Amino acid sequence: MAADWSRVRADFPILQQTVHGKPLVYLDNGATAQKPRVVIDALVRYYESDNSNVHRGLHALSMRATDGYEGARTRIARFINAADPAEIIFTRGTTEGINIVARSFASLLKPGDVILATEMEHHSNLVPWQQVARATGAILRHVPVLGVDAEGGLDLDALDRLLTPQVKVFAFTHMSNTLATINPAMELCQRARAAGALTVIDAAQSIGHMPVDVRALGCDFLAFSGHKMCGPTGIGVLYGRRTLLDRLGPTETGGGMVVSVDYDGARWKPAPERFEAGTPNIAGAIGLAVACDYLDRLGREAIARHDNALGQLAYEKLSALPGIRIIGPRGGRGGLVSFAFADVHAHDVVTFADEDGIALRGGHHCNQPLMRKLGLTSTTRASFYVYNTEAEIDVLVKSLQRILKFFGGA
Amino acid sequence: MSGDLSELYQQVILDHNKRPRNRGKLPTANRVAHGDNPTCGDQCDVYLRLEGDRIAEIGFDGSGCAISQASTSLMTTQLKGKTAAEAEALFQQFHHIVTTGEAPEEISDLAAFAGVHAFPARIKCATLGWHAALSALHGDPAPTTTESHTD
Numbered sequence: 001m002a003a004d005w006s007r008v009r010a011d012f013p014i015l016q017q018t019v020h021g022k023p024l025v026y027l028d029n030g031a032t033a034q035k036p037r038v039v040i041d042a043l044v045r046y047y048e049s050d051n052s053n054v055h056r057g058l059h060a061l062s063m064r065a066t067d068g069y070e071g072a073r074t075r076i077a078r079f080i081n082a083a084d085p086a087e088i089i090f091t092r093g094t095t096e097g098i099n100i101v102a103r104s105f106a107s108l109l110k111p112g113d114v115i116l117a118t119e120m121e122h123h124s125n126l127v128p129w130q131q132v133a134r135a136t137g138a139i140l141r142h143v144p145v146l147g148v149d150a151e152g153g154l155d156l157d158a159l160d161r162l163l164t165p166q167v168k169v170f171a172f173t174h175m176s177n178t179l180a181t182i183n184p185a186m187e188l189c190q191r192a193r194a195a196g197a198l199t200v201i202d203a204a205q206s207i208g209h210m211p212v213d214v215r216a217l218g219c220d221f222l223a224f225s226g227h228k229m230c231g232p233t234g235i236g237v238l239y240g241r242r243t244l245l246d247r248l249g250p251t252e253t254g255g256g257m258v259v260s261v262d263y264d265g266a267r268w269k270p271a272p273e274r275f276e277a278g279t280p281n282i283a284g285a286i287g288l289a290v291a292c293d294y295l296d297r298l299g300r301e302a303i304a305r306h307d308n309a310l311g312q313l314a315y316e317k318l319s320a321l322p323g324i325r326i327i328g329p330r331g332g333r334g335g336l337v338s339f340a341f342a343d344v345h346a347h348d349v350v351t352f353a354d355e356d357g358i359a360l361r362g363g364h365h366c367n368q369p370l371m372r373k374l375g376l377t378s379t380t381r382a383s384f385y386v387y388n389t390e391a392e393i394d395v396l397v398k399s400l401q402r403i404l405k406f407f408g409g410a
Numbered sequence: 411m412s413g414d415l416s417e418l419y420q421q422v423i424l425d426h427n428k429r430p431r432n433r434g435k436l437p438t439a440n441r442v443a444h445g446d447n448p449t450c451g452d453q454c455d456v457y458l459r460l461e462g463d464r465i466a467e468i469g470f471d472g473s474g475c476a477i478s479q480a481s482t483s484l485m486t487t488q489l490k491g492k493t494a495a496e497a498e499a500l501f502q503q504f505h506h507i508v509t510t511g512e513a514p515e516e517i518s519d520l521a522a523f524a525g526v527h528a529f530p531a532r533i534k535c536a537t538l539g540w541h542a543a544l545s546a547l548h549g550d551p552a553p554t555t556t557e558s559h560t561d
Contacts, residue, residue: 345476345479346475347474347475347532347535348475351418352415364450364451371451377451377452377453378451
């Protein structure tokens with residue numbers, strides 16, 4: 001079914017408001033996406049009629065909650081084409097997912113082993129690996145990005161040199177939250193596998209914006225957040241290949257993840273429960289499954305075409321502004337654009353744009369090492385989603401022109 | 411442009427942003443402190459040459475938005491020649507201005523920052539340089555961050 005983009009906007013109650021007297025132009029989707037009515041309704045319905053704890057009770061509500069929660073796991077497995085729902089671990093978000101993998105790896109790494117990341121990783125796919133490297137004596141290396149504006153993407157020639165037999169794990173982002181670079185994830189996984197390394201994909205920015213098929217990608221682990229794909233906050237997923245999950249120990253222990261406990265010890269359940277100690281975010285999982293339905297109705301190939309076209313159009317229209325520097329690829333970019341002006345700081349841009357009802361992000365985007373490499377301290381980012389329109393890019397351009405005029409004339 | 415926005419970006423702020431005073435590393439400094447605003451990556455170094463209890467010279471370096479740059483620049487013009495106690499008192503006044511929007515007339519240019527109070531997210535921008543200056547005065551060894559202060 002071809003999506004009727006003009007009707008999508010009506011699905012999102014929050015977009016029907018004005019901010020500072022102007023229609024809301026929400027361009028901060030890289031940070032979090034808005035929620036369609038169906039997801040909000042699913043949360044309300046769960047709390048109004050099914051709320052109970054999972055996997056513990058034998059009463060009707062507990063069984064309904066358990067069915068909803070486990071049904072969500074199955075739905076999400078299908079969403080990313082996992083072979084088995086047991087490969088879907090519910091987390092709070094991408095950050096927790098990567099931390100679980102990184103901490104689990106700690107027991108498998110020894111001094112001299114190499115953890116490979118890239119220079120474009122979000123702090124959440126960098127700092128956990130720094131911690132593991134410190135704890136184990138493993139060495140953390142980074143695949144360089146090419147070009148003064150990082151327009152060249154990852155240095156794939158360098159990757160050949162970096163993928164030595166010492167590399168045990170290669171962690172990389174599917175799509176950069178700052179550069180809009182879409183990495184060739186399938187190729188990266190193939191090369192890593194050939195070198196004997198496991199792969200961890202940060203799919204936070206890609207999951208809601210393009211088809212993500214873990215078996216086609218050939219990755220070992222993949223982490224994402226629900227809230228960037230129209231789902232609730234506080235729910236995310238760590239996908240891991242079954243055979244690997246069963247080899248990893250838990251990172252948190254307590255109720256719900258044990259087979260049996262005595263005063264001196266306990267035995268763990270297999271994945272996924274092994275990694276889900278305590279009462280999970282049941283409503284969040286159910287809402288996330290409904291978000292999967294919503295995105296599949298729009299069609300993920302179609303969403304990718306829509307979002308990337310807006311990213312490219314914004315890139316072209318913003319390029320005409322005086323004194324602007326846009327980082328990331330010139331073409332083939334994802335649906336966001338990050339830019340800096342020579343004489344106006346990102347904070348001031350965001351404050352002015354807010355006056356025009358436009359929500360932007362200004363700052364380092366949890367990408368400090370990359371920003372430093374590019375000689376920047378901050379950029380302004382506009383990131384697009386299914387409800388954004390070409391007309392909103394014109395509103396953005398007009399607002400930026402006004403800002404430049406104000407500071408230029410000061 | 412709305413009234414709030416023109417209140418925020420006063421002429422004196424735009425002027426200090428464009429032509430910052432006392433900008434640059436102070437070679438004669440005997441105190442220095444670094445300030446970070448981790449939310450946005452703004453940072454500044456404040457250099458002091460203390461003579462006894464008095465700020466004989468002051469300079470700053472760093473990067474940030476118009477509000478943080480102008481605030482730090484203006485601060486340097488106000489703190490030069492002040493004792494530590496006077497500097498503390500001036501910061502209290504400044505803090506009151508940016509958090510309440512109330513500005514007593516006698517403290518002149520600092521009153522330009524009264525408009526910040528309508529933009530709570532920007533209060534940290536306005537106080538970054540001040541926090542660094544006070545750290546330098548106190549001789550705090552660790553870099554200051556806006557996250558460790560309640561504003």
